[in-house]
Amino acid sequence: MLLQRIRTLLKISRPEEIMRRYFVVNGYDGALTMLGLMMGFHVSDRVDLAVVITSCLAAALALGMSGLSSAYISEAAEQRRALAQLEKAMVSSLDESHHARAATWVPWLVALVNGLSPLLTALIIMMPLWLAHGGMTLMFGPLPTAMAVALAVLFLFGVFLGRVGGTFWLWSGLQSLMVALVTMGLIYLLG
Structure with a gap:
């Protein structure tokens, strides 16, 4: 019942593209931020x-x-705006409609994706730090290992974007990796 209701709301508002974009953009921000801190x-x-x-x-x-x-x-404002435009076009209130429910619930769903993406990405990158803190010996040490994980995650975000955009996945992954390496180089020069 609940899943069917969610599917209906998603079908009405079609937030998949924006959620994918938020997932990648904020996941990338989380990974690059962690890489910068560790560097x-x-x-x-x-x-x-x-x-x-x-x-x-x-x-x-x-x-x-x-x-x-x-x-x-931002998404709540956009959903309210879209609902108001639809009500104006239909010359009636849609307060009890699926459209009104979508305008209420979809911003929460988009916000969860947008908030969880950098958090989960950062937690994955931090795993070597926790392992080392717990007593596990890492071959290259906790910071270099965590930075390697961050580089791998950033490369995978690039690969994903290459696939979404229809470009060669390796090239897109290498572009993301290049941004990370330039960031590391700039931080190294500051240090």
């Missing part, structure tokens, strides 16, 4: 791993909350 810690004087984890987790939570709130506010 900053890496080029700094020796920093305690607990401080790195806390800082990265705080940034991940802030990115998630920012994504959640900004997407809800």
Whole structure:
């Protein structure tokens, strides 16, 4: 029943494209932010791993909350606008319609995607930090391993965008990787 209702609301409002775009854009932001933080810690004087984890987790939570709130506010406004235009065209109120329900619930769905994307991406990238903090020995150390995970995630976002856009997946993945490497280089120069 609930799934059928959600499908109906999604069919009416068609938010799939914007949710995909938000997922990739904010996931990419989360990955590049984590990479930047870890690179900053890496080029700094020796920093305690607990401080790195806390800082990265705080940034991940802030990115998630920012994504959640900004997407809800903007998508709710867009949905209200679209509903008002439809009501004007139909010269009647749609308060009890599927369109009105979609205008209420779809912003929450879009906001969840927008907020969870950078948060989950960051948490995946942070896994080596938690493993090392828990006592696991990593061959290259926690920060380089986490940075390698971030590079892999950024490459995969590029591959995904290449497939969505109909371009060669490897080229798109390498473009994303190049942005990450330039970012790392700039941070290294600052350090």
